[in-house]
Amino acid sequence: MTAIVHQPHHPTQTHAEVTRDVLATLSTPSRAYYMALFGAVAMFLIGLFTFVMLLKEGLGLAGYTPPVMWSVYITTFVFWIGIGHAGTLISAILFLFRSPWRTAVYRSTEAMTVFAVMTAALFPIIHIGRQWIFYWLLPYPNERWLWPNFKSPLIWDVFAITTYFTVSTTFLIVGLVPDVAAVRDKVSGWRKTIYKLFSLGWTGADSQWRHYSRGYLYLAALATPLVLSVHSVVSWDFAMSIIPGWHGTIFAPYFVAGAIYSGIGMVLTLLIPLRRVLKLEHMLTEYHFDNLAKLTLLTGSILFYAYAMEYFVAWYSGNTFEQTTFWRRAFGPMWWAGWSMIICNAFVSQLLWFRKIRTNLTSLFIISIFVNLGMWFERFVIIASSLSNDYLPYAWQTPAVTWADWGILIGSFGWFGMYFLLFARTFPVVAIQEIKEMIPYPRKHGGGH
């Protein structure tokens, strides 16, 4: 897992080789795969146990310390929603920009998006306390015929996340159909029956491609503003309030850049070991990782600017509460979280200016871990640290983090990892048909298209 061999930008395999190589990822998994799956299931069980205890004992088990009534669970919710942004960025936005490097990586990032949003969606439910009445968030009236408050950003969030989950899942399934058909035509027995069912009668006939290609384009066009809106809406959960450290107009772009940054970080964390476990080294090359690293650098630099701007605005506003909040972020009781965020996100990402670092998988993997850590800390700082020093100094309190917080956090990684690993074993993690689209069919008379 050191330096990657330079390979040409476009795939050099034939169509048959692409099918063969991608299908090989669905054959009997290696020991490393089973170990990873076992680890994920074990982590999920820790989370499940913690959740059962929360149901039984109540939210008192978690480290809620007034005035910090949004803490690790909401931090982790925003963290996972952010992770979900890289998938749609790569699959939809880069599709519209006709970026050729997205082809090999978009399927796995899209799956990551769906599973990350599935993970995130658990957190508001865990956090609300009386989990069995979570459906009160949905727009239906209660017995007094009262409707939800549509002026509340929390309701916007319900709509944004449900829409994002539905559209990302749809996009993933639609993209999978031709590939599932390719698998169907290569396997036999009960697997053929299952893949036949999921291929929805796909044959690759011109009458199907004609509507498919157009439909996929429109789905990408619809998903593009959606991906930018979702984290903006999440940011308004905070920015619409008047808590110092939250009430900022830069929150939407700041959150979107952070979400993409964290998403790409997670893509790197997942893809670097995955290419080895699934033997995809010749498909996921230097070219792809270099581009992912450049995207990390770009979004990391935007974050650097946003952090600087937040401090500047706090100082320039002349508002004592705002100034105190930012002073305490750096030098207060939670300084360790504040500095972890700045070092991991603003400074570590700047190492990616060096090509040698961008094309070395070991260094990229280490950086991706820093990105994940840094982005979790960023949300913890914004949420818990801002709440811990509200307008009333006598109420200031440093939040406690208990075993129930850690249990759910660990469980969320297990829940996410479990789905991702099962997906990688069941469906093609590299888009067969899009890779083939980049490889010209052979010509009888030679020459290119």
Add this chain to the structure above:
Amino acid sequence: MAAKTVPGVLASFAHVDAAVEAISGLKARGFRDLTVYTASPNHEIEEVLDQPVSWVRLFTLIGGLTGVTAGFAMTIWMSNDWPLLVGGKPIAAIPPYVVLAFELTILYGSLCTVAGMIILSLVKSLKGRPFHPRFSDDLIGVFVPCSADQTPAVRELLTTAGSEEVTVHGA
């Protein structure tokens, strides 16, 4: 119950220019109802088939418009159904409702697009038309529905164009 086989000739091509030559030859002889199988979309084949742009866009438009209308209608009606002053805002405040209308535009637009893709793909029935598993791998398939008396000529045209294999169905 197995679908009734559509009589015709199925040819497989390893070379795209050979397939394009065969398709243009068939079209010149008046064969319009061709079925061309490829593992991925191909511009040369799209050009020679010269099909009109898919109507899936209409589904997207209708879905999007329904979404935006539903978004505003739901929020405005529900607010007025039990009028409560919240945060000093009007009972039905448009700016916050734009967020919900936007989300529903995307949601309905996407779901209608997928519905359109499925419905329009079903318009042309592929039942009874032969298919070979290698068409989703590395070969291009061309199926020409034709009567028994047309079969020799079609077969000859496909072979001359450079087909790897030609089979007659439902004869």
